[in-house]
Amino acid sequence: MPDANNADASADPGSLRTPIVAVLGHVDHGKTSLLDKIRGSAVSEGEAGAITQHIGATAVPLDTVSSMAGELVVADDFDLPGLLFIDTPGHHSFSTLRARGGALADIAVLVVDVNDGFQPQTEEALDILQRTGTPFVVAANKIDTTPGWNPNPKAPVQETYEAQTDRARERLDENLYEIIGQLSDGGFSADLYWRVQNFQNNIGVVPVSAMTGEGIPDLLAVLMGLSQRYMKEEMEVDLAGPGKGTVLEVKDEKGFGATLDVVLYDGTVEEGDRIVVGGVEGPIVTEVRALLRPRALSEIRTEAEFERLDAVQAASGVKLAAPNLDDAMAGAPVRVVRGRPLEDVIEEVEAELSEIEVDTEDEGVVVKADTLGSLEAMANALRESEIPILRAEVGDVAPRDVAVASTANEAEHRVILGFNVDVLPDAERELDQQGVKLFNDDVIYQLVEDYESFVEEREREQQ
Numbered sequence: 001m002p003d004a005n006n007a008d009a010s011a012d013p014g015s016l017r018t019p020i021v022a023v024l025g026h027v028d029h030g031k032t033s034l035l036d037k038i039r040g041s042a043v044s045e046g047e048a049g050a051i052t053q054h055i056g057a058t059a060v061p062l063d064t065v066s067s068m069a070g071e072l073v074v075a076d077d078f079d080l081p082g083l084l085f086i087d088t089p090g091h092h093s094f095s096t097l098r099a100r101g102g103a104l105a106d107i108a109v110l111v112v113d114v115n116d117g118f119q120p121q122t123e124e125a126l127d128i129l130q131r132t133g134t135p136f137v138v139a140a141n142k143i144d145t146t147p148g149w150n151p152n153p154k155a156p157v158q159e160t161y162e163a164q165t166d167r168a169r170e171r172l173d174e175n176l177y178e179i180i181g182q183l184s185d186g187g188f189s190a191d192l193y194w195r196v197q198n199f200q201n202n203i204g205v206v207p208v209s210a211m212t213g214e215g216i217p218d219l220l221a222v223l224m225g226l227s228q229r230y231m232k233e234e235m236e237v238d239l240a241g242p243g244k245g246t247v248l249e250v251k252d253e254k255g256f257g258a259t260l261d262v263v264l265y266d267g268t269v270e271e272g273d274r275i276v277v278g279g280v281e282g283p284i285v286t287e288v289r290a291l292l293r294p295r296a297l298s299e300i301r302t303e304a305e306f307e308r309l310d311a312v313q314a315a316s317g318v319k320l321a322a323p324n325l326d327d328a329m330a331g332a333p334v335r336v337v338r339g340r341p342l343e344d345v346i347e348e349v350e351a352e353l354s355e356i357e358v359d360t361e362d363e364g365v366v367v368k369a370d371t372l373g374s375l376e377a378m379a380n381a382l383r384e385s386e387i388p389i390l391r392a393e394v395g396d397v398a399p400r401d402v403a404v405a406s407t408a409n410e411a412e413h414r415v416i417l418g419f420n421v422d423v424l425p426d427a428e429r430e431l432d433q434q435g436v437k438l439f440n441d442d443v444i445y446q447l448v449e450d451y452e453s454f455v456e457e458r459e460r461e462q463q
């Protein structure tokens with residue numbers, strides 16, 4: 001006989017977790033402003049507990065989305081608890097944040113400046129969304145800059161759009177349809193969101209302004225609808241079960257030593273839980289000493305600003321304090337052991353870590369990146385450009401890396417490509433002495449481009 005309590009997990013609203021949302025797009029197109037505005041609007045909406053500030057994330061509950069989006073959301077239709085926005089915008093953090101072999105984020109917002117259209121990082125973000133099969137909507141941002149635009153943050157953006165003078169609307173349309181055309185060149189059929197019937201096969205474009213707040217309730221409503229209709233199965237998790245998460249960052253915290261900022265996407269983590277975390281040298285087994293969250297909306301700066309929790313349930317962002325976390329890696333998995341043999345959990349973590357092993361060759365460049373996911377993204381980009389890799393590791397550029405790079409036979413391979421990493425002072429000196437060239441950037445395509453022009457330059461010089 002099936003257990004009545006477990007027969008239909010989807011019937012129990014407690015077993016649905018919050019969808020995790022990432023914000024991607026080209027630099028300066030307004031990712032940070034959009035996140036700030038979502039937080040600000042939710043707060044100024046006047047709801048008590050309108051949003052909850054997590055570590056590395058912001059939770060917007062369903063009732064807040066409903067009260068903001070009003071007629072756009074029929075609350076009865078929804079049983080997902082809300083939306084959890086990852087606060088670190090950018091597609092690098094997105095590709096870094098893996099879970100279960102895919103993307104940590106369930107859905108994404110691709111921010112495009114209406115005046116600027118598609119730019120290299122927009123294309124890069126689109127590639128990543130396509131590769132990971134992540135559903136997304138496009139926020140066509142900065143509509144307030146349209147000449148003659150008459151803003152109305154209180155109304156649904158479709159109404160505002162239709163109420164413009166023909167001249168203003170035509171000007172915006174020109175930009176919007178360029179973006180829609182560019183999406184279609186990328187193989188996505190897209191349209192203004194109120195004309196889209198099926199968001200699974202079509203990309204909804206939401207005109208927004210992170211400045212005036214126009215379109216933001218619409219954006220939240222579309223994200224809720226998208227998750228509710230097409231992603232719900234992924235949100236059915238065992239909320240009471242052992243927690244599963246991804247490390248956003250490893251940070252030293254006064255009074256706690258090395259701590260982990262984690263996004264929990266499944267289950268529960270409790271104080272005292274034994275956990276397994278991916279580390280530079282392999283899985284680390286340790287025990288949760290404290291679970292921390294920022295107090296209210298404050299910036300997290302000091303120990304005193306943290307609030308201690310007994311337990312945290314998915315989906316949430318939380319800081320874990322535990323011994324022996326110095327070697328933990330950003331982007332690595334975190335697993336609570338509770339109720340399972342430790343060896344099984346270690347094996348799971350090992351399996352997830354080994355997914356990200358990079359193919360290396362006998363001759364090639366040295367790659368250093370800040371997280372596992374960015375290392376993988378770098379390796380993919382280099383493979384696409386047919387640049388061979390001798391060694392690829394997470395971590396800052398150390399003298400050892402320079403020594404390895406200096407062994408290359410070809411001068412064009414006596415190179416270190418660093419993504420978002422620091423250079424240790426000793427390594428700096430070694431670079432000069434060993435004649436190893438370092439490229440360090442936080443934009444992948446820039447690194448690849450810089451490296452390629454360096455190689456071309458060398459070839460020209462030799463002719």
Ligand code: GDP
Pocket residue numbers: 025026027028029030031032033034089141142143144145208209210211212
């Ligand atoms: P990010 O690099 O994608 O995070 O972009 P930011 O959020 O830092 O925004 C880049 C610049 O664009 C800043 O100067 C913002 O004030 C401005 N900006 C962002 N959104 C809007 C908008 O909707 N309207 C206008 N007029 N300016 C915006």
